[in-house]
Amino acid sequence: MTFKLLILLHLLGSATWIGGHVVVVGVIVPAAKRARSVARIVEFERSFGPIGLAALLVQVGSGIGLAHHWIPDVRAALIAPTLVVYLLAAKLALLTTIIALAAHAHHRILPGLTAERIPSFAAHAWLTTLLSVGLLVVGATIRLGGWT
Numbered sequence: 001m002t003f004k005l006l007i008l009l010h011l012l013g014s015a016t017w018i019g020g021h022v023v024v025v026g027v028i029v030p031a032a033k034r035a036r037s038v039a040r041i042v043e044f045e046r047s048f049g050p051i052g053l054a055a056l057l058v059q060v061g062s063g064i065g066l067a068h069h070w071i072p073d074v075r076a077a078l079i080a081p082t083l084v085v086y087l088l089a090a091k092l093a094l095l096t097t098i099i100a101l102a103a104h105a106h107h108r109i110l111p112g113l114t115a116e117r118i119p120s121f122a123a124h125a126w127l128t129t130l131l132s133v134g135l136l137v138v139g140a141t142i143r144l145g146g147w148t
């Protein structure tokens, strides 16, 4: 029951996080470029920011619970790593990169964002979206046990 609940939370968080970023790269950034104004980006970041952060926290919390389900004995798993261990390591590497990108955007790009710097923001948003889809694919691979 707990495992099933964790899966539901993980899927809900995933849909919210990735869906929000698809809206940014597919709707908000093109509109901002057309209007040569950062207003829509700033407005969206202000309203979606707390939702996105909550979704990311749900991912980390439920992800840790799911990882414990797959790897109940961490020491044994590190001595004789299975495919799941490598896939989880890949997830953690992707997550770390995403958090670094988000922190950089939050502290360096968004404050004082100008129309000229929209392409830089867009590149960040695209990279975050692609890496997040990578997290989804790697996560699904855990359940599927590989692709062969």
Ligand code: HEM
Binding pocket: 007, 010, 011, 013, 014, 017, 018, 056, 059, 060, 062, 063, 064, 066, 067, 068, 070, 088, 091, 095, 132, 135, 136, 137, 138, 139, 140, 142, 143
């Ligand atoms: C934005 C971040 C993340 C996204 C978008 C994401 C997405 C996903 C998706 C879509 C699945 C497939 C679920 C299924 O097969 O039903 C999955 C599985 C999984 N994820 Fe994540 N994940 C994220 C972060 C994390 C983190 C931080 C951890 C670990 C600390 C983690 C651990 C797992 C595990 C263990 C599974 C396998 C669950 C299972 O199918 O039994 N995930 N993830």
